[in-house]
Amino acid sequence: MINEYLRVFKARGWMKRNMPFLYSWHAYVGYELDLYESFKKPITIEEVAYKKSLREDLLQRWVEVGISIKYMKALSKGRFKTVRSFMLPSSKSNPRSTGVILKEMMELHIPTLLSYPDIMKKSQKQTFDHDEHGETVAQTSSLLEQLALPTLSRMIKKQNIQSLIDVGCGHGGYLQRLAGEFPDVQMIGIELNDDVAKEAINRCKDFNNIEIKCQDGNTWTPDEKVDLVLVNNLLHYISLNDRQSLFHQLSSWLHDKGVISVITPIQNPKHGKQFSSVFNSFFTAFDNLYPVPTEKEINQLAARAGLTVKEFRPLVKEGGWYRIMMER
Ligand SMILES: C[S@@+](CC[C@H](N)C(=O)[O-])C[C@H]1O[C@@H](n2cnc3c(N)ncnc32)[C@H](O)[C@@H]1O
Structure with missing residues (x-):
């Protein structure tokens, strides 16, 4: 009898622990279908289903969950409305919407983590599709970017940086923000992925001091040395065997006293262990992504490439992200 109670008690515990999933699921669906926008003003489920050509019974269920978690509110005459708009991702049409983080978690992180039993049994990893994701x-x-920018700006001023390279620049977000503030600093962005590089070129086209190159940072070399190299969220793309040669390469791009600024999650960090461990679980499921570095590995990579680590500071404590400055 006691065992039966215990079983139910434990099962209830798992149900409760899974509750936070509801909030993310609701927000993910709302973002994907732009439903929070549809329910911005009081409206019936039938009207939204009709306008957006959606199945009404499923929309009804989604609204019910929204009411139970107080993201939505039931009004008179069968109408409903989004209420906690501040907490929710804004519309997809807003390029700064936080919905992309939900999309990444729901479409990439969670399915990958759920495939762990399969991957472990078959002992065959997945391949991360850079083109798709x-x-x-x-x-x-x-x-x-928002969090890292003030420190980067301060450093550029203090060290009188005249030129920089952002390796693995993504859409060139750092470059655009920095180029606006430092129009006289020459900036080059290196991006391996063709589509991402094209988008970066498009987004940076109004800045005369930014040049984007679709190149592999492991092999490309600049015509002239620079004062600063940015390495933001790149290291988990580089295999453990290739990291040392990358650091030698990056160090060779620098003038004497030049600086490398690295932003990366750290493995087993002082702050943000949970996030960093789940990140590594995700990366490890792929044969072409790699665990984030430990503090010891960073120190070794720097020392062997003739660099001295000058700063090692948390950037987002709960996420295990650090900002590391190394000087040649
Ligand atoms: C996670 S994104 C980070 C983008 C940007 N640095 C940021 O922090 O917002 C990493 C980027 O590095 C690019 N990348 C990966 N390996 C690379 C390499 N060997 N050379 C240049 N870019 C690379 C990827 O295509 C991807 O766009």
Whole structure:
């Protein structure tokens, strides 16, 4: 009898622990179909289903969940309305919507983590499709820009930086923000993925001081040395065997006293262990993504490439992200 109670008690515990999933699921569906926008003003489910050609019974269920978690509100005359708009991702049409992070979690992270039993049994990893996911990943990485920019700006001023290279620049978000503030600093963005590089070229076209090159940072070399190299959210794309040669390569791009600034999640960090461990679980499921570095590995990579680590600071404590400055 006691065992039976215990079983139910434990099962209830799992149900409760899974509750936060509801919030993400609701927001993900709302973002994908732009439903929060549809329910911005009081409206019936039938009207929204009709306008957007959606199945009414499923929309009804989605609205019911929304009411239960207080993202939505039932009004008179069978109408409903989005209420917690501040907490929710804005419309897809807004390039700064936080929905991309939900998209990445729901379409990429969670399915990959759920395939762990299969991958473990077959002992065959998946291959990360850079073409399919490159755009989403570039968008989500850019969420860190806001936090990292003030420190980068300060460093550029303090060290009188005249030229920089952003390796693995994604859509060139860092470059655009920095180019606006430092129009006299010459900037080059290196991006391996063709589509992502094209988008970067398009987004940076109004800045005379930015040049984007679709190149592999492991093999490309600049015509002239630079004062600063940015390595933002790149290291998990580089195999453990290739990381040292990449650091030698990046160090060779620098003038004497030049600086490399790395932003990366750290493995087993002082802050943000949970996030960093799940990140590594995700990366490890692919044969072409790699675990994020430990602090010890960063120190070794720097020392062997003739660089001195000058700063090692958390950037997003709960995420295990650090910002590391190394000088030649
Ligand atoms: C996670 S994104 C980060 C984008 C940007 N740095 C940021 O922090 O927002 C990493 C980018 O590095 C690019 N990349 C991966 N390996 C590369 C390499 N060897 N050379 C140049 N770019 C690379 C990927 O295509 C991807 O767009």
